[in-house]
Amino acid sequence: MAYPDDASFGDLTSALSAISESLDQFNRFEGPDDAGRNRESWRKVLDVPLPDAGLGLDAVLEELRSVVIPNGLRNGHPGFNGWVTTAPTTSGTAAALASTVAGSQRFWVQAFNYLETVSLKWLNELLGFPDSWQGTYCSGGSSANLITLGAARQWAVEQMGVDPSMTGMPEGVRWRIYASSEVHHVINRAAAILGIGRRSVTPIPVTDAFTIDVGALKEQLKSDASRGIRPMAIVATAGTVNTGAIDPINELADVAEEVGAWLHVDGAYGMFGILDDRVADLYTGVLRADSVALDPHKWLAAPVGNGVAIVRDRGIMGRAFTLEPASYLEGSASQDGRIESPFDDFGEMYHEFNLDQSAPSRGVQVWAILKEIGKEGMTARVVRHNSYARHLEKLADDHERLEVVSKAVISICCFRYNNGQLENARLNELNAEIAAHLRADGSFVPSTTVVGDVFAIRPCYINPRTRLEDVEGLANRVVELGDKITASSPH
Ligand SMILES: Cc1ncc(COP(=O)(O)O)c(C=O)c1O
DSSP states (O other): OOOSSSSOOSOHHHHHHHHHHHHHHHHHTOSOOOTTTTHHHHHHHHOOOOOSSOOOHHHHHHHIIIIIGGGSOOTTSTTEEOTTOOOOOHHHHHHHHHHHHHOSSSOSSSHHHHHHHHHHHHHHHHHTOOTTOEEEEESSHHHHHHHHHHHHHHHHHHTTTOOHHHHOSOTTOOEEEEEETTSOHHHHHHHHHTTSOGGGEEEEOBOTTSSBOHHHHHHHHHHHHHTTOEEEEEEEEBSOTTTOOBOOHHHHHHHHHHHTOEEEEEOTTTGGGGGSTTTGGGGTTGGGOSEEEEOTTTTTOOOSSOEEEEESOHHHHHHHHOOOOOTTTTTSSOSSSOOSSGGGSOOSOGGGGSSOSSOOOOHHHHHHHHHHHHHHHHHHHHHHHHHHHHHHHHHHHHSTTEEEEEOOSSSBOEEEEOOSSSOHHHHHHHHHHHHHHHHHHOSSEEEEEEETTEEEEEOBOOOTTOOHHHHHHHHHHHHHHHHHHHHHOOO
8 A cells, every 4th residue: 555655664574684683693792892982973863964855764773773672772682680670572572573563552453452451450460469459550750650650649639628739739838648668760750740848758777788677667657647748658668679579568557557557669670589488478568558560671671672561449530630620632533432443432541540551552561571471471470580589699708709789689789898807998999890891892791780889789680681601600700800909909
Protein backbone atom coordinates (compact mmCIF):
# COMPACT_ATOMS: atom_id res chain seq x y z
CA MET A 1 0.00 0.00 0.00
CA ALA A 2 1.35 3.46 -0.82
CA TYR A 3 1.05 6.30 1.68
CA PRO A 4 1.37 10.01 1.03
CA ASP A 5 4.32 10.52 3.33
CA ASP A 6 8.09 10.47 3.10
CA ALA A 7 8.39 8.00 5.97
CA SER A 8 8.60 4.24 5.37
CA PHE A 9 5.92 1.98 6.78
CA GLY A 10 5.81 -1.66 5.83
CA ASP A 11 9.50 -2.44 5.56
CA LEU A 12 10.08 -3.92 8.98
CA THR A 13 11.43 -7.28 7.84
CA SER A 14 14.21 -5.72 5.82
CA ALA A 15 14.76 -2.88 8.32
CA LEU A 16 15.13 -5.29 11.20
CA SER A 17 17.39 -7.59 9.27
CA ALA A 18 19.59 -4.59 8.41
CA ILE A 19 20.29 -3.95 12.10
CA SER A 20 19.71 -7.36 13.69
CA GLU A 21 23.25 -8.65 13.10
CA SER A 22 24.63 -5.46 14.63
CA LEU A 23 22.35 -5.95 17.66
CA ASP A 24 23.39 -9.59 18.05
CA GLN A 25 27.02 -8.54 17.70
CA PHE A 26 26.46 -5.89 20.39
CA ASN A 27 24.92 -8.51 22.67
CA ARG A 28 28.04 -10.67 22.39
CA PHE A 29 29.95 -7.89 24.21
CA GLU A 30 33.17 -8.80 22.43
CA GLY A 31 36.32 -6.70 22.47
CA PRO A 32 36.89 -3.56 24.49
CA ASP A 33 34.03 -1.20 25.29
CA ASP A 34 35.22 1.93 23.56
CA ALA A 35 32.01 4.01 23.60
CA GLY A 36 33.32 6.22 26.43
CA ARG A 37 36.89 6.48 25.18
CA ASN A 38 35.88 7.19 21.58
CA ARG A 39 33.03 9.54 22.24
CA GLU A 40 34.55 12.40 20.28
CA SER A 41 34.67 10.35 17.10
CA TRP A 42 31.09 9.03 17.15
CA ARG A 43 29.70 12.32 18.40
CA LYS A 44 31.32 14.00 15.42
CA VAL A 45 29.55 11.63 13.03
CA LEU A 46 26.19 12.15 14.76
CA ASP A 47 26.40 15.88 15.38
CA VAL A 48 25.29 17.12 11.98
CA PRO A 49 22.74 19.82 11.17
CA LEU A 50 19.10 18.90 10.72
CA PRO A 51 18.75 17.71 7.13
CA ASP A 52 16.43 19.70 4.90
CA ALA A 53 15.81 16.80 2.59
CA GLY A 54 15.48 13.43 4.31
CA LEU A 55 18.26 10.93 3.66
CA GLY A 56 15.95 7.93 3.55
CA LEU A 57 15.49 4.80 5.62
CA ASP A 58 18.63 3.06 4.38
CA ALA A 59 20.81 5.91 5.61
CA VAL A 60 19.15 5.75 9.03
CA LEU A 61 19.61 1.98 9.27
CA GLU A 62 23.21 2.18 8.16
CA GLU A 63 24.07 4.77 10.81
CA LEU A 64 22.22 2.79 13.46
CA ARG A 65 24.14 -0.32 12.40
CA SER A 66 27.60 1.14 12.15
CA VAL A 67 27.70 4.04 14.63
CA VAL A 68 24.87 4.07 17.16
CA ILE A 69 24.46 0.43 18.18
CA PRO A 70 28.20 -0.33 18.52
CA ASN A 71 28.50 2.70 20.83
CA GLY A 72 25.52 1.83 22.99
CA LEU A 73 25.50 0.94 26.68
CA ARG A 74 26.91 -2.43 27.70
CA ASN A 75 25.01 -2.82 30.94
CA GLY A 76 24.02 -6.32 29.82
CA HIS A 77 27.66 -7.50 29.75
CA PRO A 78 27.89 -10.56 32.01
CA GLY A 79 30.51 -8.79 34.13
CA PHE A 80 28.33 -5.69 34.53
CA ASN A 81 26.76 -5.62 37.98
CA GLY A 82 26.51 -1.91 38.71
CA TRP A 83 23.72 0.15 40.26
CA VAL A 84 20.43 -1.78 39.83
CA THR A 85 20.25 -2.04 36.09
CA THR A 86 20.74 -4.52 33.29
CA ALA A 87 19.78 -4.95 29.64
CA PRO A 88 16.66 -6.82 28.54
CA THR A 89 16.48 -10.45 27.52
CA THR A 90 15.18 -11.46 24.09
CA SER A 91 11.53 -12.18 24.92
CA GLY A 92 11.02 -8.78 26.60
CA THR A 93 12.80 -7.07 23.72
CA ALA A 94 10.62 -8.83 21.14
CA ALA A 95 7.51 -7.99 23.15
CA ALA A 96 8.52 -4.32 23.39
CA LEU A 97 9.03 -4.21 19.65
CA ALA A 98 5.70 -5.95 19.06
CA SER A 99 3.88 -3.45 21.24
CA THR A 100 5.65 -0.51 19.59
CA VAL A 101 4.24 -1.68 16.29
CA ALA A 102 0.93 -3.29 17.18
CA GLY A 103 0.01 -1.94 20.62
CA SER A 104 1.18 1.61 20.46
CA GLN A 105 -1.27 2.77 23.14
CA ARG A 106 -2.13 0.67 26.15
CA PHE A 107 -5.88 1.33 26.02
CA TRP A 108 -8.84 0.25 23.88
CA VAL A 109 -10.14 -3.26 23.32
CA GLN A 110 -7.04 -5.04 22.10
CA ALA A 111 -4.70 -7.80 23.18
CA PHE A 112 -1.98 -5.53 24.60
CA ASN A 113 -4.51 -3.79 26.86
CA TYR A 114 -5.64 -7.18 28.13
CA LEU A 115 -2.06 -8.29 28.75
CA GLU A 116 -1.62 -5.37 31.15
CA THR A 117 -4.29 -7.07 33.26
CA VAL A 118 -3.06 -10.64 32.77
CA SER A 119 0.55 -9.80 33.61
CA LEU A 120 -0.43 -7.80 36.72
CA LYS A 121 -2.33 -10.87 37.90
CA TRP A 122 0.73 -13.00 37.17
CA LEU A 123 2.92 -10.64 39.20
CA ASN A 124 0.51 -10.97 42.13
CA GLU A 125 0.66 -14.73 41.78
CA LEU A 126 4.44 -14.79 41.44
CA LEU A 127 4.99 -12.70 44.55
CA GLY A 128 2.24 -14.27 46.63
CA PHE A 129 0.13 -11.10 46.71
CA PRO A 130 -3.66 -11.38 46.96
CA ASP A 131 -5.47 -11.56 43.65
CA SER A 132 -7.46 -8.51 44.72
CA TRP A 133 -4.42 -6.20 44.73
CA GLN A 134 -4.45 -3.91 41.73
CA GLY A 135 -1.56 -2.47 39.88
CA THR A 136 -0.78 -0.15 37.06
CA TYR A 137 2.28 -0.05 34.85
CA CYS A 138 4.40 3.07 34.80
CA SER A 139 7.84 4.08 33.65
CA GLY A 140 9.94 2.79 36.54
CA GLY A 141 10.64 2.86 40.26
CA SER A 142 10.53 6.64 40.44
CA SER A 143 7.02 6.83 39.04
CA ALA A 144 5.84 3.70 40.89
CA ASN A 145 6.83 5.31 44.19
CA LEU A 146 5.34 8.64 43.15
CA ILE A 147 2.01 7.07 42.20
CA THR A 148 1.76 4.92 45.31
CA LEU A 149 2.68 7.84 47.56
CA GLY A 150 0.08 9.87 45.63
CA ALA A 151 -2.42 7.24 46.73
CA ALA A 152 -1.09 7.48 50.30
CA ARG A 153 -1.57 11.25 50.26
CA GLN A 154 -5.10 10.86 48.92
CA TRP A 155 -5.97 8.37 51.64
CA ALA A 156 -4.35 10.32 54.48
CA VAL A 157 -5.95 13.65 53.64
CA GLU A 158 -9.33 12.05 53.00
CA GLN A 159 -9.21 10.96 56.66
CA MET A 160 -9.64 14.66 57.45
CA GLY A 161 -12.66 14.90 55.17
CA VAL A 162 -10.70 16.72 52.47
CA ASP A 163 -10.13 15.51 48.92
CA PRO A 164 -6.59 16.70 48.12
CA SER A 165 -6.89 15.92 44.42
CA MET A 166 -9.76 18.42 44.24
CA THR A 167 -8.82 21.13 46.70
CA GLY A 168 -5.13 20.63 47.36
CA MET A 169 -3.51 20.10 50.72
CA PRO A 170 -5.31 21.54 53.74
CA GLU A 171 -3.59 24.59 55.10
CA GLY A 172 -1.74 24.59 58.38
CA VAL A 173 -1.38 20.80 58.62
CA ARG A 174 2.10 19.35 58.88
CA TRP A 175 2.71 15.90 57.45
CA ARG A 176 5.59 13.48 57.63
CA ILE A 177 6.64 10.43 55.65
CA TYR A 178 8.88 8.13 57.67
CA ALA A 179 11.59 5.99 56.12
CA SER A 180 15.03 4.73 57.02
CA SER A 181 18.08 6.83 56.26
CA GLU A 182 18.83 4.22 53.56
CA VAL A 183 15.63 4.98 51.64
CA HIS A 184 16.00 5.61 47.91
CA HIS A 185 16.17 9.31 47.05
CA VAL A 186 13.25 9.04 44.63
CA ILE A 187 11.01 8.93 47.71
CA ASN A 188 12.16 12.42 48.66
CA ARG A 189 11.50 13.65 45.14
CA ALA A 190 8.04 12.06 45.17
CA ALA A 191 7.28 13.95 48.38
CA ALA A 192 8.46 17.16 46.70
CA ILE A 193 6.24 16.65 43.66
CA LEU A 194 3.23 15.73 45.79
CA GLY A 195 3.51 18.98 47.71
CA ILE A 196 4.42 17.25 50.94
CA GLY A 197 7.98 18.47 50.75
CA ARG A 198 11.33 16.74 50.62
CA ARG A 199 12.04 17.76 54.19
CA SER A 200 8.91 15.95 55.33
CA VAL A 201 10.61 12.65 54.56
CA THR A 202 12.05 11.98 57.98
CA PRO A 203 15.16 9.79 57.91
CA ILE A 204 15.13 7.26 60.72
CA PRO A 205 18.51 5.82 61.76
CA VAL A 206 19.34 2.25 60.82
CA THR A 207 20.56 -0.71 62.83
CA ASP A 208 23.89 -2.46 62.24
CA ALA A 209 22.08 -4.47 59.57
CA PHE A 210 21.13 -1.24 57.73
CA THR A 211 17.42 -1.77 58.44
CA ILE A 212 15.21 0.88 59.99
CA ASP A 213 15.53 1.17 63.77
CA VAL A 214 11.91 0.60 64.79
CA GLY A 215 12.52 1.93 68.33
CA ALA A 216 13.89 5.18 66.90
CA LEU A 217 10.90 5.39 64.55
CA LYS A 218 8.48 5.05 67.47
CA GLU A 219 10.32 7.77 69.40
CA GLN A 220 10.21 10.09 66.40
CA LEU A 221 6.49 9.44 65.88
CA LYS A 222 5.79 10.15 69.53
CA SER A 223 7.73 13.36 69.50
CA ASP A 224 6.15 14.50 66.21
CA ALA A 225 2.64 13.65 67.45
CA SER A 226 3.22 15.83 70.51
CA ARG A 227 3.90 18.72 68.10
CA GLY A 228 0.75 18.02 66.11
CA ILE A 229 2.56 16.55 63.10
CA ARG A 230 0.57 13.92 61.22
CA PRO A 231 2.09 10.67 59.94
CA MET A 232 1.10 10.26 56.30
CA ALA A 233 3.04 7.14 55.41
CA ILE A 234 5.71 4.79 56.62
CA VAL A 235 7.97 3.52 53.86
CA ALA A 236 9.56 0.10 54.26
CA THR A 237 12.29 -0.68 51.78
CA ALA A 238 12.43 -4.29 50.63
CA GLY A 239 15.96 -4.29 49.28
CA THR A 240 17.80 -1.02 49.83
CA VAL A 241 19.86 0.26 46.97
CA ASN A 242 23.07 0.43 49.02
CA THR A 243 23.20 -2.94 50.72
CA GLY A 244 20.01 -4.86 49.85
CA ALA A 245 18.72 -4.62 53.44
CA ILE A 246 15.06 -5.46 54.01
CA ASP A 247 13.27 -3.38 56.62
CA PRO A 248 11.20 -5.33 59.18
CA ILE A 249 7.95 -4.92 57.27
CA ASN A 250 5.76 -6.70 59.80
CA GLU A 251 6.93 -4.51 62.67
CA LEU A 252 6.43 -1.44 60.51
CA ALA A 253 2.92 -2.66 59.71
CA ASP A 254 2.21 -2.79 63.47
CA VAL A 255 3.50 0.75 63.88
CA ALA A 256 1.56 2.02 60.87
CA GLU A 257 -1.60 0.46 62.23
CA GLU A 258 -1.00 1.97 65.66
CA VAL A 259 -0.48 5.52 64.40
CA GLY A 260 -2.92 5.34 61.48
CA ALA A 261 -0.39 5.74 58.68
CA TRP A 262 -0.27 4.23 55.20
CA LEU A 263 2.33 1.46 54.84
CA HIS A 264 4.22 1.59 51.58
CA VAL A 265 6.82 -0.98 50.55
CA ASP A 266 9.46 0.13 48.07
CA GLY A 267 10.32 -3.18 46.47
CA ALA A 268 11.60 -1.68 43.22
CA TYR A 269 14.81 -3.64 43.45
CA GLY A 270 14.34 -6.32 46.06
CA MET A 271 10.72 -7.48 46.08
CA PHE A 272 11.48 -10.39 43.76
CA GLY A 273 13.89 -11.65 46.44
CA ILE A 274 10.84 -13.15 48.15
CA LEU A 275 11.14 -16.01 45.65
CA ASP A 276 14.24 -17.26 47.49
CA ASP A 277 13.07 -19.48 50.37
CA ARG A 278 16.26 -18.70 52.29
CA VAL A 279 15.15 -15.08 52.76
CA ALA A 280 11.39 -15.19 52.17
CA ASP A 281 10.72 -14.73 55.90
CA LEU A 282 12.33 -11.31 55.77
CA TYR A 283 9.35 -10.15 53.73
CA THR A 284 6.81 -11.15 56.37
CA GLY A 285 4.23 -8.42 56.70
CA VAL A 286 4.26 -7.38 53.05
CA LEU A 287 0.68 -8.61 52.76
CA ARG A 288 -0.26 -5.92 55.28
CA ALA A 289 1.07 -3.15 53.02
CA ASP A 290 -1.24 -0.57 51.50
CA SER A 291 0.98 -0.20 48.46
CA VAL A 292 4.05 -1.70 46.84
CA ALA A 293 6.39 -0.35 44.15
CA LEU A 294 7.99 -2.86 41.78
CA ASP A 295 10.43 -2.50 38.91
CA PRO A 296 10.23 -5.24 36.29
CA HIS A 297 13.08 -3.46 34.51
CA LYS A 298 15.40 -4.49 37.31
CA TRP A 299 15.45 -8.16 38.39
CA LEU A 300 12.94 -9.29 35.78
CA ALA A 301 15.21 -7.74 33.11
CA ALA A 302 12.34 -6.12 31.21
CA PRO A 303 13.30 -3.30 28.84
CA VAL A 304 13.92 -0.10 30.79
CA GLY A 305 10.77 1.96 31.28
CA ASN A 306 8.80 -0.67 33.14
CA GLY A 307 7.62 -0.09 36.72
CA VAL A 308 4.52 -1.20 38.60
CA ALA A 309 2.55 0.65 41.28
CA ILE A 310 0.38 -1.73 43.28
CA VAL A 311 -2.26 -0.82 45.84
CA ARG A 312 -4.65 -2.75 48.00
CA ASP A 313 -7.53 -0.53 46.82
CA ARG A 314 -7.21 1.08 43.42
CA GLY A 315 -10.23 3.28 44.12
CA ILE A 316 -7.88 5.53 46.09
CA MET A 317 -5.45 5.69 43.20
CA GLY A 318 -8.36 6.50 40.91
CA ARG A 319 -9.47 9.39 43.10
CA ALA A 320 -5.92 10.73 43.11
CA PHE A 321 -5.17 10.34 39.41
CA THR A 322 -8.45 10.31 37.51
CA LEU A 323 -8.85 12.60 34.52
CA GLU A 324 -11.73 15.04 34.32
CA PRO A 325 -14.35 14.16 31.73
CA ALA A 326 -13.38 15.71 28.40
CA SER A 327 -15.66 16.32 25.50
CA TYR A 328 -13.16 14.95 23.01
CA LEU A 329 -13.34 11.61 24.81
CA GLU A 330 -16.80 11.25 26.34
CA GLY A 331 -19.21 9.78 23.89
CA SER A 332 -16.47 8.73 21.49
CA ALA A 333 -16.86 5.08 22.51
CA SER A 334 -19.85 2.74 22.25
CA GLN A 335 -23.00 4.15 23.84
CA ASP A 336 -24.85 0.87 24.18
CA GLY A 337 -22.02 -1.40 25.34
CA ARG A 338 -21.76 -3.23 22.02
CA ILE A 339 -18.17 -3.88 20.99
CA GLU A 340 -17.88 -3.90 17.26
CA SER A 341 -14.60 -2.04 17.07
CA PRO A 342 -11.54 -1.90 19.37
CA PHE A 343 -12.41 1.79 19.71
CA ASP A 344 -15.87 1.07 21.13
CA ASP A 345 -14.38 0.92 24.62
CA PHE A 346 -11.19 2.10 26.32
CA GLY A 347 -10.57 -1.37 27.71
CA GLU A 348 -9.00 -1.52 31.17
CA MET A 349 -8.69 2.14 32.13
CA TYR A 350 -5.06 2.17 33.26
CA HIS A 351 -4.68 5.82 32.35
CA GLU A 352 -7.11 6.66 35.17
CA PHE A 353 -4.65 5.43 37.81
CA ASN A 354 -1.53 6.94 36.55
CA LEU A 355 0.46 9.95 35.38
CA ASP A 356 0.41 9.31 31.66
CA GLN A 357 -2.58 9.41 29.41
CA SER A 358 -0.87 8.13 26.28
CA ALA A 359 1.48 5.37 27.34
CA PRO A 360 3.14 2.31 25.85
CA SER A 361 1.85 -1.20 26.51
CA ARG A 362 4.28 -2.54 29.08
CA GLY A 363 2.41 -5.55 30.44
CA VAL A 364 3.22 -7.54 27.33
CA GLN A 365 6.89 -7.42 28.30
CA VAL A 366 6.27 -8.94 31.72
CA TRP A 367 3.86 -11.46 30.20
CA ALA A 368 6.51 -12.50 27.64
CA ILE A 369 9.29 -12.81 30.21
CA LEU A 370 7.20 -14.84 32.64
CA LYS A 371 5.74 -16.96 29.87
CA GLU A 372 9.23 -17.77 28.62
CA ILE A 373 10.90 -18.72 31.91
CA GLY A 374 7.94 -19.25 34.26
CA LYS A 375 7.94 -18.92 38.02
CA GLU A 376 10.63 -21.58 38.19
CA GLY A 377 12.99 -19.73 35.88
CA MET A 378 12.53 -16.47 37.76
CA THR A 379 12.99 -18.21 41.11
CA ALA A 380 16.16 -19.89 39.85
CA ARG A 381 17.49 -16.49 38.73
CA VAL A 382 16.86 -14.87 42.09
CA VAL A 383 18.32 -17.80 44.04
CA ARG A 384 21.39 -17.86 41.77
CA HIS A 385 21.97 -14.12 42.20
CA ASN A 386 21.54 -14.26 45.96
CA SER A 387 24.00 -17.16 46.01
CA TYR A 388 26.49 -15.09 44.01
CA ALA A 389 26.36 -12.35 46.64
CA ARG A 390 26.86 -14.96 49.40
CA HIS A 391 29.73 -16.53 47.47
CA LEU A 392 31.41 -13.16 47.06
CA GLU A 393 30.96 -12.49 50.76
CA LYS A 394 32.73 -15.76 51.54
CA LEU A 395 35.53 -15.03 49.06
CA ALA A 396 36.05 -11.61 50.63
CA ASP A 397 35.86 -13.04 54.13
CA ASP A 398 38.42 -15.72 53.35
CA HIS A 399 40.88 -13.49 51.52
CA GLU A 400 43.43 -11.69 53.65
CA ARG A 401 43.38 -8.54 51.50
CA LEU A 402 39.62 -8.30 51.02
CA GLU A 403 37.12 -7.13 53.58
CA VAL A 404 33.34 -7.53 53.68
CA VAL A 405 31.71 -4.13 54.18
CA SER A 406 28.08 -5.27 54.17
CA LYS A 407 26.92 -8.86 54.24
CA ALA A 408 24.75 -10.36 51.52
CA VAL A 409 21.06 -10.25 52.37
CA ILE A 410 19.76 -10.63 48.84
CA SER A 411 21.96 -10.02 45.81
CA ILE A 412 24.32 -7.22 46.93
CA CYS A 413 27.57 -7.72 48.80
CA CYS A 414 29.68 -4.63 49.50
CA PHE A 415 33.40 -5.27 49.95
CA ARG A 416 36.75 -3.56 49.58
CA TYR A 417 40.42 -4.13 49.17
CA ASN A 418 42.15 -3.78 52.52
CA ASN A 419 45.73 -4.95 53.05
CA GLY A 420 45.58 -4.03 56.72
CA GLN A 421 48.30 -1.40 56.35
CA LEU A 422 46.47 1.76 55.40
CA GLU A 423 44.25 4.26 57.14
CA ASN A 424 40.58 4.42 56.22
CA ALA A 425 40.89 7.65 54.21
CA ARG A 426 43.65 6.14 52.06
CA LEU A 427 41.69 2.89 51.70
CA ASN A 428 38.75 4.91 50.44
CA GLU A 429 40.93 6.57 47.80
CA LEU A 430 42.50 3.27 46.87
CA ASN A 431 39.15 1.52 46.39
CA ALA A 432 37.85 4.44 44.33
CA GLU A 433 40.94 4.04 42.16
CA ILE A 434 40.31 0.29 41.86
CA ALA A 435 36.71 0.97 40.81
CA ALA A 436 37.89 3.44 38.15
CA HIS A 437 40.25 0.80 36.73
CA LEU A 438 37.43 -1.77 36.71
CA ARG A 439 35.17 0.57 34.74
CA ALA A 440 37.96 1.32 32.26
CA ASP A 441 38.75 -2.42 31.79
CA GLY A 442 35.08 -3.21 31.24
CA SER A 443 35.32 -6.92 32.10
CA PHE A 444 33.88 -6.55 35.60
CA VAL A 445 31.87 -3.41 36.28
CA PRO A 446 30.35 -3.11 39.75
CA SER A 447 29.35 0.28 41.09
CA THR A 448 30.34 1.75 44.43
CA THR A 449 28.76 3.19 47.53
CA VAL A 450 29.66 4.55 50.91
CA VAL A 451 28.71 2.52 53.96
CA GLY A 452 29.29 4.53 57.15
CA ASP A 453 32.68 6.07 56.38
CA VAL A 454 33.80 3.23 54.14
CA PHE A 455 33.96 3.53 50.36
CA ALA A 456 32.86 0.12 49.13
CA ILE A 457 32.78 -1.79 45.87
CA ARG A 458 29.19 -2.81 45.35
CA PRO A 459 28.13 -5.43 42.85
CA CYS A 460 24.37 -5.95 42.66
CA TYR A 461 23.46 -9.19 40.91
CA ILE A 462 20.34 -8.85 38.79
CA ASN A 463 21.94 -9.45 35.39
CA PRO A 464 20.62 -12.75 33.97
CA ARG A 465 23.84 -13.22 31.95
CA THR A 466 26.23 -13.10 34.92
CA ARG A 467 28.05 -16.38 35.61
CA LEU A 468 29.86 -17.60 38.70
CA GLU A 469 33.17 -16.92 36.93
CA ASP A 470 32.20 -13.24 36.68
CA VAL A 471 31.71 -13.11 40.44
CA GLU A 472 35.04 -14.79 41.13
CA GLY A 473 36.71 -12.74 38.40
CA LEU A 474 35.64 -9.52 40.11
CA ALA A 475 37.09 -10.58 43.47
CA ASN A 476 40.37 -11.66 41.84
CA ARG A 477 40.67 -8.49 39.80
CA VAL A 478 40.09 -6.28 42.85
CA VAL A 479 42.94 -8.08 44.62
CA GLU A 480 45.21 -7.78 41.56
CA LEU A 481 44.49 -4.08 41.14
CA GLY A 482 44.79 -3.34 44.85
CA ASP A 483 48.16 -5.13 45.00
CA LYS A 484 49.42 -3.34 41.92
CA ILE A 485 48.39 0.13 43.05
CA THR A 486 49.75 -0.29 46.56
CA ALA A 487 53.02 -1.72 45.22
CA SER A 488 53.52 1.37 43.06
CA SER A 489 52.41 3.90 45.71
CA PRO A 490 52.39 2.25 49.14
CA HIS A 491 51.10 5.34 50.97
C1 LIG B 1 14.88 0.66 46.15
C2 LIG B 1 14.74 1.49 44.91
N1 LIG B 1 13.68 2.33 44.79
C3 LIG B 1 13.51 3.09 43.70
C4 LIG B 1 14.42 3.08 42.67
C5 LIG B 1 14.22 3.98 41.49
O1 LIG B 1 13.89 3.23 40.37
P1 LIG B 1 14.06 3.78 38.88
O2 LIG B 1 15.53 3.94 38.67
O3 LIG B 1 13.46 2.70 38.06
O4 LIG B 1 13.32 5.06 38.77
C6 LIG B 1 15.53 2.24 42.75
C7 LIG B 1 16.54 2.22 41.68
O5 LIG B 1 17.59 1.65 41.80
C8 LIG B 1 15.69 1.41 43.89
O6 LIG B 1 16.73 0.59 44.03
